Amino acid sequence: MVFAISEINNNTLLLPDVKLAYVIYDVCGDMKRIMDATLSFVEQEAQKGNDVDNDCGPRALIGHSASTMSMVIARFLGNFHIPQVSYFSTCKCLSDKREFPSFLRTIPSDIYQATAMVHLVIYFGWLYLGTLANSDDYGQQGIAQFLSEVEQKGLCIAFRQNLPMMYDVAVLRHLGEEVEKSEADVVVIFSSEDELITFAEELANRNVSGKTWVASEAWASSPVLKTSIFSHLFQGTIGFGLRRGWDTFGMNSTECTGEEDLHQVESAFTDVSDLRVTYNTYVAVYAIAHALHNLRDCLDGAGPFENSSCGAKIHFKPWQMVETFLVKCLKPSTDLEVFDDLRVAAFDSNALKMDFGRTLLLYLQNVRFLNNLGEVVTFDENGDPPAVYEIMNWKPDAKGEMKIAVVGIFDSSLTPEHQMKINLSGIVWSNGRRNVPRSVCSESCLPGTRKVTRKGEPFCCFDCIPCNDGKYSNTTDSPDCLHCPENMWSNKRRDYCSLKPIEFLAFSDPIAIILLTLVSLGSTPARNDYARPGTFILECRETSLVWIGCALSFLGLLVATCIFLAFRLRKLSSAVNESKLITFSMLFLLLVCLAFVPAYNTTAGKYNIATEIFAISAVASGVLYCNTVPKLYSVVKATRSLHISK
Structure with a gap:
């Protein structure tokens, strides 16, 4: 002044x-x-x-x-x-x-600085943030403006805490623990230098590193926080600073002799590089x-x-x-x-x-x-x-000492798309990284999945659940899976639907050749799309449930009649008694039916048809052989005996 x-x-x-x-x-x-x-x-x-x-x-x-x-x-x-x-x-x-x-x-007013900070986090693609602020008007109103704007942009806040105005060990420990454990790798701090120093000491005691700090102008050029005590904490910090006015500054003092060499003095009063x-x-x-x-x-x-x-x-x-x-x-x-x-x-x-x-x-x-x-x-x-701010980056120089380099500018008087200019190649992030750090709670859900928010956590923390069979999603971070059309089915990745394949027991199929070609009375070709999800099965479907009921009822009546008559005729002479043969053939039929039920339920598609054919063939063959083979044996035996007697 x-x-x-x-x-x-x-x-x-x-x-x-x-x-x-x-x-x-x-x-x-x-x-x-x-x-x-x-x-x-x-x-x-x-x-x-x-x-x-x-x-x-x-x-x-x-x-x-x-x-x-x-x-x-x-x-x-x-x-x-x-x-x-x-x-x-x-x-x-x-x-x-x-x-x-x-x-x-x-x-400039903090309303501009808050807007500039929002531009910055969006520019770098940071979606998951933590915030710290002074408990005074500067910190509270500045961070409130920032939070209001980022929430409108759809960004997510991991935590929002206030730095104590008075030294409080318990509060500082709590804040240090929350910052250390948080998955948010980017923390925005609206604070003055004095209040931040005590918190920085807590972070240093915990050896917190790897975080990216976004600094408000009140501490973005702090000479204390860039010393060797805190350099490992704040390396990679990016923040907003006021425009510098001069590179040199001169003033007289009546207490000076005029012979002092200010180049040999290092203090806040002689540092004219950051006015x-x-x-x-x-x-x-x-x-x-x-x-x-x-x-x-x-x-x-x-x-x-x-x-x-x-x-x-x-x-x-x-x-x-x-x-x-x-x-x-x-x-x-x-x-x-x-x-x-x-x-x-x-x-x-x-x-x-x-x-x-x-x-x-x-x-x-x-x-x-x-x-x-x-x-x-x-x-x-x-x-x-x-509002004109210089965007500054804290990075080590050739001697390993922390320096503050200007890497961009924000000018509120320009149009929104031209307000911020940043030299990405000039930025060094925490731990010496050159690539822009990421800060997300959950990675985006790929096509084929749906996003489900975790209970009790910010909205940007979610799980990616694969779509069920017959459903798909073809966009990133889809909230729901869509049903495939009736004649289509989802692929293995569940990211698109394709026509269902048609499966049937063809004449050229080895199974069909072995079983022959059997045509059932009262049946017509039909398409089954539920036996095996995602596949159409061509099969012979009965035209009426009444027909099925009648057929099974008739079969059951025959079995019951045969068993009843065989039981009544068991005492007749063996020469004309076929009750044993009938009884054995009926028991064979029951065994085939018992084996058919689990076999049919554990197969699908054309193999269901093959199971039916096997069962029908087995029953028919069993009844035929159980009744005729013993008679043929008796005839052959009697014939041989007759020849021997002659």
Whole structure:
């Protein structure tokens, strides 16, 4: 901020003859200090009034970095229409102009980041995800937006958990166990660096590896998490970072001798290779300066008010930069920001009125200028800038140390199909892999199967059940199997249906030759499609069940009559007694019938017909032979005896 104000004060084109001053408050992340600083700021604005001798009244505020803190400040400043520009508060809730009418920011809203994350997971084909988020407004609203969009796209969530704001061993262990055991290989984390470090320590203790982490901008460029302690955990991380503004940055300090060699110093203050949040602060100062410039030089007919008026005409008088006021509570910052604090830029004019805040706010909302990168800086109706993110990948360098490489970009101002560009060849995933990792609960069900969701698990976790006989599925992840048409049957893979083959006992069949060709009285050719599923059997089917019943009844009557008469005639002389022969032939018939029943039930198709023929032939032959063979034997024996006697 100091660097930007110094540039502006030395710029002869922007606010010439006007010097900007500033007051810096460091609230140390403490809510009480935030309230004190905000009330002090508002009190100065209220007491200034029309005092033309007040040469150093605050006019706009730059800060805070945390969304929750910015919300507290914005609720106060909004009542007085005092412009507030944040450089790092991303919660989408701050876009609500009914609640925060004077809040603007130079960092994109999380609504854009959540959308960018959805684009990313869809781009890589990740279907099964886990999510972790801070328990504050930043994490909760950001992850809620992400979950809302991915569920609309049909993606599946394995788990959704919150990181504790305060150190809690039990909670961290539970989270670590869930992440370690989860089948989801991709985890999206909406968190700040501080809350994530304690969880990373738990993961390091468990030696969790092989996961792919999707990082929000608050930790995507963390210098702590990419150290050797956590490098095995986060190698392959892919995330979104703010645009870098410069490659070098210069500023003076009265405590320096001028002989220091900063190349020999390694700290967050001297690392100028990754200036992201710092650049947002730089842009915020320039946005206010351009708004003041437009306000001062406004011409009637070109202003932002009704009828293109300029509102209250403001003329600044020259004044010098005042002494910096600093509440002593300094701590290191991850960017090259001198203080992780609430920044207050104070602007002065001895012609400012009580409604100056409202006037400046309107000019700030309509500001439009080119930054040092040649890009247009502007705010939409919600006070948000266009969203441009660098897509970053954590991978080891030649020395084995973790570095953050830019592998793509996301620009919300482009059409959806052109918003994301990624260099796949430049990405290194976890465990040094080059191929894009997969993250699915269940692999897709192939044709020939149907998908059945597992009870009690997310909808993307399912089993693939093969289709039954006579059914098929010809699409991937089919929810049901379809019945084949009546004259068709499914193949072995159950992925299509084909015509049923026709099977019959042909004259050329060896079985038919052995059995001869038998034609049954009262029978006609018919097609049987149930004896053997998937095959048509040509057979002789009886024309009437009554005929079958009569035939079997007659056969049974004959058997019963034969047995009865044979029993009654058993005492006659053996010369004319054939009862034994009749009895034996009937018993043979019963044995054939007993053997026929299981044989017929265990065969199918044409072999059923063969079984019937065997049974009929056996019965006929048995009755014939049992009755005639003994008689023939007796005749032959008697004839031989007669010849011998002669």
